[in-house]
Amino acid sequence: MSLEIGISDDARKTATPAPDGRHRVVQALESLFVTHRRHVKWLQAAMLLVFLIVVALPAVLPEPAPEATAWTDPRLALKYLLWGLWFPLVFLTVIVVGRLWCGVFCPMGAASEFANRFGLQRSIPAWIRWEGTPAISFIVTTLLGQTLGVRDHPEAAAGLFGLTMLLAILTGLVYGRGKRVWCRHLCPIGRVLGLYSRLGSVQFAPRRRLPGNREYTERGVCPTMIDTARKTESRHCIACFRCVNPAAAGGVKLELHHPGKEVERIRDHHANKAETWFLFLDTGVALGGFLWLVLPIYQDLRQALGEWAIDHGWDWLTRIGPSWLMVVHPERGETFLWLDFVAIIGFMLGCMLVLTTILGAITALTAKLARQAGAEGSFSQCFTELGYQYSPVALMSLFIGLGAELLTPLRYGPFGDFGVHAIRGGLFAAGIVWSVLLGWRILERQGVPAAKRSLPLLPGLVGSVLVGIGWWPAIFGL
């Protein structure tokens, strides 16, 4: 006997379909976060304590013995927690949970927003709203991180993180009204997390999207100034759930989809030219920050610069610099001269410019071939969209380079260095394959027929492999 006896055709048409598995997960997550939204502040307070322990405490702990490891020495354990776990995992987890770190856990963003309640609440000046400001913030912080040796010297890490926290609070005290101006416009890693969150499987989307593509507003509930009714992109969304109300017919709803979907359809998600260029720049400067440590050519360039300085009477280059700008730790046998400072900055900026030029030229060729194969839209639009195909390979580069310590303990396991290299190589290969698949999908959305996509896809593959060659020493050693 049919279970549908008694249900009319009309009723069947209007009945709400039973939620599928994904729908049920979304409902459960929305309900969990909305119910406990008011408790998030306690989580953030606890994270502030963790932040102080992990960042500030190592600076006052005694020097570890030469044979000490992260298992036997608290300072080395905290170092592993900061650089081995926290840093790489915050980047990698955006693929799964978006910028949940920013919206729920980060003590810096929370402190900035808290300070904003008591501050001057001035309007946000144009220089802060400029697209380039967060990119400059990332590049300057990355350069300083290298010259100060933040990974090896806990005082430097405490100083740099402390300065960043202070600037976040000061920004909150001066600018915006109930907002996180720091997180939207100034945080050095916020924009990078934002870019990679486009690869994530989490999206907050308006139930009824209003027309227009201006997604910025200082009114409304969103702490990062998103006009939630016109929202199409993830990058500025810190997954704070404040705009979500499951009981309301309108507002914003949580969506789960496969990773990378937003980039595959970047044409519909506010592709941004500045973001494409900063993707190239970030990848280049991060690569430079790793290569100067391992490539002999850096030492040759430094030597040549030193000899040139002596020959031309530039004595200041051979003097020790200030400890707030560079490594000055004679007690650990490491002290930088101005020569080191200039050489490191020059080398990293050089890497950044070289990689940006290469990726820019390759993407220009890709856009040209795509348009010849039938891609709709201007050259500039195609260029911007196709640049996003490098985001997986760039994310894996950052993960492998910045998170080198994460896999270090595996060296002492049964597979030794081979196991570590295999995991890094596997991650990187996955990044390249994902980049190529994204390229395929972006071309599809641009209207290039499947039979004509291979040729414009080729330069993108070359670009991804070139990034891989650049990171080769990080993955496999020299």
Ligand code: SF4
């Ligand atoms: S944008 Fe920066 S300061 Fe703001 S929450 Fe994210 S990581 Fe923290």
Ligand code: SF4
């Ligand atoms: S769009 Fe919603 S979830 Fe995203 S940051 Fe704004 S208020 Fe939070």
